[in-house]
Amino acid sequence: MTSTLNRPRAADTTVSNTPGAPVVPTKDLRGAKPASWLRRHGAGLAWLLPVLAIAAVVQAFNMDGSPQRIDDEGTYTAQAWAIQNLGEIAHYTYWYDHPPVGWLQISAYTALTGAFSRYDVAVLAAREAMLFFTLVSVVLVWFLGRKLGLSRPAAAVAGLVFAVSPLALQFHRTVYLDNVATPWLLAAFVFALSKRYQLAGFAAASLSFGIAVLSKETYLLALPFLAWMMWRGADKATRRYTLSIAASLLVLVGLGYVALAAVKGELLPGAGRVSLLEGIQFQLATREASGSVFDTGSLFFATVSQWWQLDQVLIVLGTLASIVAVFVKKLRPLGVMMVFLIAFMFRPGGYLPVPYVIMLLPFAALLVAAVTDHAVKAFRARRSGALSTAATRTGSVAWLALTLAAVVAIVPLWAVQLRGFLDSDLDAPMRNAETWVETNVPKDSRLLVDDAVWVDLVKAGFSRENVIWFYKIDTDGAVQAQSPNGWRDSDYLFETESVRTSGAGSADIRDALANSTVVATFGEGDQQVNIRQIDSQGEAQAQTEADDAASARSQAGAELAQNPNLQISSTLRTALSDGRLDPRAIIVLGQLAAMGPISVADPQALPGEQEALFRQFDVTPQGGQSVDELRSTLEGLGSVYVPESVVPSGDGLQVTFSAVAPSGVLSN
Structure with a gap:
């Protein structure tokens, strides 16, 4: 019997079944795997990692100062906070205006990282989550670009434009559900281009797309183009099977949302309850239209003007790249999708959400980089004497000239805009107004507030029932029951630009503004925040009392x-x-x-x-x-x-x- 001491240890060697084959040390194989992986992916990482680092720094630096918090951010933040701290799906009655999957993901991030406990301003915890989702999207832009055949430099440029364009930065920093949906949509397209494991890839694409839509329902607009890409790339022998599985999974994901409403007894309208059907009707039919781009007073004009002011170059170049991509076979599905999404904005009587552009940004950046990469390759082919049509040669030169002009224009434009994001403190009026309220307003007061400060004031000691999101004063039955006299039951109004604009549609808010006195003011212009003390007896009576008090102070002061x-x-x-x-x-x-x-x-x-x-x-x-x-x-x-x-x-x-x-x- 051979002594075990003379046997080679399993940990050190691998035995070959081939006679005479050398024994290979296992530890060498272990070391070879990461080394081999780095050799294969090192060049890609050398391009991708610097882009990620730049994106992280630009996104994170001064995110507490610019842009100023807005009401929508506070809503999604409060909903995520409510899941963790109240055990409820929203901080008010959930009425199916959006599926909850978006803020469930924000809540998951903040719970795993403890973000809410690290910030005095709750919205900043959710903005940190936006940073995470944006960085994931940058990586997926890179992978999608490589799947589409872009060179490493072109894929890196796409990721960089997507990350640091002032238009992108404005919206990536803001807490929007679209930012949560974007990485899922990009992942769906990446999986749709799978070749080796197509069934698994298509299944993953459907699941990813379903999560994207349940994060932000407008992303459903991309479905025909995702299906087109899957159909075009599917193996003909198994196309029917793989696409059937993918479609079935997508339907099942969507039915999960319907099941939520059904379990809660809120699928169909009924007395004294919200319903999924009413939420869908609001989004698709009854929501007020945004107006025309030619009407300077319309919401459409204001929204598009904001986009244009932030980055005219990317808007123009991205639109042109989308049109060109329609004529490039490998880019055609994305090009047609972008042309459709741009045209969809101009539909008569439609509503244009302010963050709609977030869905367009990754594909605009990708197509600009892809068309430029295509033009560079065509130009090189011409230089090397390869055959190409006159139109291709002329088009590539024209596009490269246009791109060069765009780069020249981008440098000063982006420098000015990015400087504003990195060194301005537009949120100071909000913070100062919050501090004033927390310091000077009695904790038993009833407040009408912008939702951007709802969590902060509740955490500061104000009763949840006494901190009322202004939008709910006349739209939520539970709030109306607590405020039978409407605005008269509140003591203070936290007035922001959202209150001045969105609140104009509420009779209660208009009356609260008309029957209140400014007791503190912070900032100016659109950033101005006023703290108003509400005069429950009405403007006329309040003015009479104010005049009498002023007269008494003047007489006593003179004495x-x-x-x-x-x-x-x-x-x-x-x-x-x-x-x-x-x-x-x-x-x-x-x-x-x-x-x-x-x-x-x-x-x-x-x-x-x-x-x-x-x-x-x-x-x-x-x-x-x-x-x-x-x-x-x-x-x-x-x-x-x-x-x-x-x-x-x-x-x-x-x-x-x-x-x-x-x-x-x-x-x-």
Whole structure:
């Protein structure tokens, strides 16, 4: 018997069945696999990885500053947050306006990464998820380009344009369901081009496309072109079988959404409930049209103008590349799809979603790169003497000249636009307004808000039922039941551009705007955010009360200004006479001056309160009492008059009253 000590160890060798064949060390095979993989894919990685790195940096840098948060972002963020924290599919009644798969994926990302706990602003957690989905899309743009026969440099250019075009960056940073759907759509086309394992590839394409559509329903428009690509590439011997399997899987995925509605008893309309059918009718039939591109006041014109302002070059070049691609056999399905999607925008009476362009971006970038790659190859063939038609030769030269002109135009255009994304802080008004509300508004107040701040305010301590997304005040039965008097049951309105525009269609929001007073303002123009205190008694009564209060402040202030123990400048004397001081400040300054001489510095408006009453001032004793005695007096005042804070300031104290003053202070 041979000793086991003399046998070769299985871990070190592989035994060959071929007589006389050498024994190959297994560890060499193990090391050879990654080395072999790197040799085969190293060149591709050398092109792809730098593009990914650039995309990650450009997307992530200053994503908290630009663009400013919008209402739609807050909605998808709040829905994702509700899944994790409330165990509900949405933070309000889910009414089938969109399938939930999109924000389920956002919720999955934020749950796995702990993103909501890492940001004070909830929307930023969802923007981080957008970064992830965008990077996945960049990789898939690369793979799709290579599947279509693009050279490595051309595929890399496609990924780079898709990642860093200002038009792409604006929408990739924004929390849109389209960004979640895009990698699934790209994956569907990549799988559709499978040759070696076609059945598995077609099945994966159908599943990917189904998830794309359940992430954003408008992606269903790509179905005919995906089917065309699969039909064209299918093996004729098994075409019927593979396409039948693919179609069946796609139908099953779609039926999953129908099953959700059926299980909840919300498939068909009924009294007191939402339904899938009503959601579909809203999206396809009853939604207000966007108008005409020739109407400068239409939503269509505003949407397309925004796209155009961000990147005219990519829009023009992408459209031309789509037309050219129709005449290039390997690119034809994507070219026809792009021409169809562009033409679809101009259908009469249709609604054009603002993020519709997100679906077009990867294919525009791909086709620009593909047509350019095709032209370069045709030009090289001509140089080498290969046969080609005069039209091909002329077309390739013309396209290369156009591309060169586009590159020259892109450099200054992109430089200006990208600088804005990387160094501007357009979201500062939103953050500052949020901080003001969290600091100054009582936690038992009822707020009408832009959905972009809904999660933040709930996390800050406001009751979920008291933070009302303005859109729901007259569209959600549950909210209406809690607000039987509509806008009158709310205390404050968080006014943003979304409230000013989208809210214009709501009678409650129009009334809330008309019957409220601005108490704090941040930013300007479209970025301006106003905090409004709602006057539940109505505008006329509120104006009467405001005039009476102003008259009382003016009279009391003028009397206080005559006090010989009060040392003030002419500026403050005028402010007192004009009734610009908080009524509590007038009473308290009178009490302090009665105890001994004091000087009061000119008051400065607190951030956002340039038009509001002065409620902060610096007071310094001028004899007769010490700073400590002054502090003791201030802190011992009754609940109506006690300041919110008293802190040292120079030789005296800085006194700040709360933003919400009790009514009738000067008449008490």
